[in-house]
Amino acid sequence: MIEPYDLAVIGGGVNGAGIARDAAGRGARVLLLEAGDLASGTSSASTKLIHGGLRYLEHYEFALVRESLSEREALWTIAPHIIHPLRFVLPYVKGLRPRWLLRLGLFLYDHIGGRKLLPATRTINLARHAAGAPLKPGFTTGFEYSDGAVDDARLVVLNAMDAAERGAEILTRTPVTSARREGEGWIIDTPAGQFRARALVNAAGPEVLAVEGLIGDKPDYAMRLVRGSHIVVRKLFDHPYAYFFQLPDGRIFFAIPYRRDFTLIGTTDADQKPGDPIKASAEEIDYLCEGASAYFRVPVTPADVVWSYSGVRPLIDDGSGKPEAATRGYRLDLSGEGEGAPLLSVYGGKITTYRHLAEEAVDLLTPRLAALTGAAWTTTRPLPGGDFPVDGLEAFKAVLAGENPDLDEPTIDRVARAYGTRARRWLTQPRGEHFGAGLWQAEVDYLVAHEWTRSVEDVLWRRSKLGLLLNAAQVARLGEYLGG
Numbered sequence: 380m381i382e383p384y385d386l387a388v389i390g391g392g393v394n395g396a397g398i399a400r401d402a403a404g405r406g407a408r409v410l411l412l413e414a415g416d417l418a419s420g421t422s423s424a425s426t427k428l429i430h431g432g433l434r435y436l437e438h439y440e441f442a443l444v445r446e447s448l449s450e451r452e453a454l455w456t457i458a459p460h461i462i463h464p465l466r467f468v469l470p471y472v473k474g475l476r477p478r479w480l481l482r483l484g485l486f487l488y489d490h491i492g493g494r495k496l497l498p499a500t501r502t503i504n505l506a507r508h509a510a511g512a513p514l515k516p517g518f519t520t521g522f523e524y525s526d527g528a529v530d531d532a533r534l535v536v537l538n539a540m541d542a543a544e545r546g547a548e549i550l551t552r553t554p555v556t557s558a559r560r561e562g563e564g565w566i567i568d569t570p571a572g573q574f575r576a577r578a579l580v581n582a583a584g585p586e587v588l589a590v591e592g593l594i595g596d597k598p599d600y601a602m603r604l605v606r607g608s609h610i611v612v613r614k615l616f617d618h619p620y621a622y623f624f625q626l627p628d629g630r631i632f633f634a635i636p637y638r639r640d641f642t643l644i645g646t647t648d649a650d651q652k653p654g655d656p657i658k659a660s661a662e663e664i665d666y667l668c669e670g671a672s673a674y675f676r677v678p679v680t681p682a683d684v685v686w687s688y689s690g691v692r693p694l695i696d697d698g699s700g701k702p703e704a705a706t707r708g709y710r711l712d713l714s715g716e717g718e719g720a721p722l723l724s725v726y727g728g729k730i731t732t733y734r735h736l737a738e739e740a741v742d743l744l745t746p747r748l749a750a751l752t753g754a755a756w757t758t759t760r761p762l763p764g765g766d767f768p769v770d771g772l773e774a775f776k777a778v779l780a781g782e783n784p785d786l787d788e789p790t791i792d793r794v795a796r797a798y799g800t801r802a803r804r805w806l807t808q809p810r811g812e813h814f815g816a817g818l819w820q821a822e823v824d825y826l827v828a829h830e831w832t833r834s835v836e837d838v839l840w841r842r843s844k845l846g847l848l849l850n851a852a853q854v855a856r857l858g859e860y861l862g863g
């Protein structure tokens with residue numbers, strides 16, 4: 380059946396879900412169409428940082444760094460469950476970037492983004508600092524600075540949930556196969572049927588040009604698709620600091636404490652050729668292991684890798700030589716008045732800038748879409764479950780633990796960080812079957828009923844990362860429960 384939506388959004392990554400949420404909150408009837416699961420594209424494969432991007436300063440991307448830095452605290456405030464501050468340690472290495480340059484970069488980083496909540500940079504002596512202990516001897520000077528970590532896949536789902544609670548319809552596993560202008564609006568074809576909307580947003584991430592092809596639209600920008608891979612190993616250190624490491628080739632990579640028991644190491648930058656699998660290659664895994672082994676006392680080998688993942692960055696091709704130099708900024712392009720029903724295309728973008736990008740996108744559409752009557756609103760309104768003080772996670776965990784004395788501390792920690800106050804929606808239900816590692820039937824049922832979850836992969840690798848903990852038999856049982 381053809382439904383007259385105000386706005387149809389193609390793509391359920393962070394940008395599409397953010398735009399759907401913003402527009403629904405400003406009064407539009409929104410339809411979001413996602414080919415696979417929510418966040419099944421790049422938005423679950425990032426380094427999971429809410430960051431200004433210290434290294435972008437080297438590429439003079441001051442406007443992008445300023446925007447990202449100011450988003451950092453705004454996002455933490457609206458999602459204090461899935462976002463947490465991290466202190467990064469950047470060791471000075473003789474022969475690489477000089478000390479004065481690191482100091483200057485960090486000074487700018489501290490000051491250009493309106494930092495209010497996060498602590499400032501400080502110089503540290505790695506011989507005495509906890510972060511020095513796992514490193515090889517010889518690193519003396521270092522710098523400690525602030526950024527944030529996010530559960531990227533859950534950020535997408537929470538935006539989609541909030542959009543749905545404001546009236547949006549979210550259809551996953553519904554690829555758009557074509558779209559055309561007809562009369563005052565768009566006709567959109569999918570295997571699930573045809574839809575009608577007054578305006579269309581193309582937020583297909585790395586597929587933005589492919590979707591333009593389906594729509595018959597002329598691309599406004601050339602895109603450069605750059606793959607980035609990460610490896611996850613058992614935890615390499617016991618302190619809460621993350622590392623920002625430099626490599627002799629000028630690149631940088633991170634080693635980040637991950638999910639209590641693991642360390643996340645990445646990323647790489649490799650041009651992604653059409654048809655290549657989006658998968659960490661053996662060379663990328665070796666590169667990350669060698670990079671980590673240059674810093675840590677205990678070497679990291681490919682045999683230590685318990686999980687790896689890859690994503691493709693949808694970058695605007697700005698003619699930069701090296702893939703890591705291509706701009707991380709974004710562009711929004713709105714079709715002209717004379718071209719008929721509005722089409723807005725999203726090129727590029729970071730997880731960190733998604734809220735601001737969505738706000739700009741909806742601002743641009745407002746003069747062309749009568750249903751968009753509200754003003755910008757997403758800076759302060761919490762995402763589902765994030766309705767507690769920005770520094771209130773530990774207090775909230777204590778309350779949750781008191782309410783659920785049967786759950787162990789790792790489960791309380793995981794659940795609080797994933798769902799925030801929404802956890803109560805299923806923690807108050809009978810627990811049912813235990814699938815392992817603190818995953819109960821009540822949680823799975825909630826994910827199916829409220830978070831568009833269908834498959835084992837949705838549960839174990841996007842709504843959670845329990846895939847790191849469940850064994851093969853437990854995974855098989857969960858699959859049986861989910862019906863396939």
Ligand SMILES: Cc1cc2nc3c(=O)[nH]c(=O)nc-3n(C[C@H](O)[C@H](O)[C@H](O)COP(=O)(O)OP(=O)(O)OC[C@H]3O[C@@H](n4cnc5c(N)ncnc54)[C@H](O)[C@@H]3O)c2cc1C
Nearest residue numbers: 390392393394414420421422426428555584607728730731
């Ligand atoms: C390795 C790596 C590390 C990164 N690290 C960070 C980081 O730490 N911090 C940060 O801020 N940013 C980071 N980024 C950038 C960030 O992850 C991306 O810019 C962002 O996730 C892009 O979101 P998106 O919504 O535009 O695209 P996507 O997440 O790819 O979403 C697009 C969606 O469109 C869907 N789609 C495609 N075609 C169709 C169709 N025909 N019909 C319906 N749906 C369709 C896809 O299935 C997909 O889900 C990183 C990126 C990479 C690759």
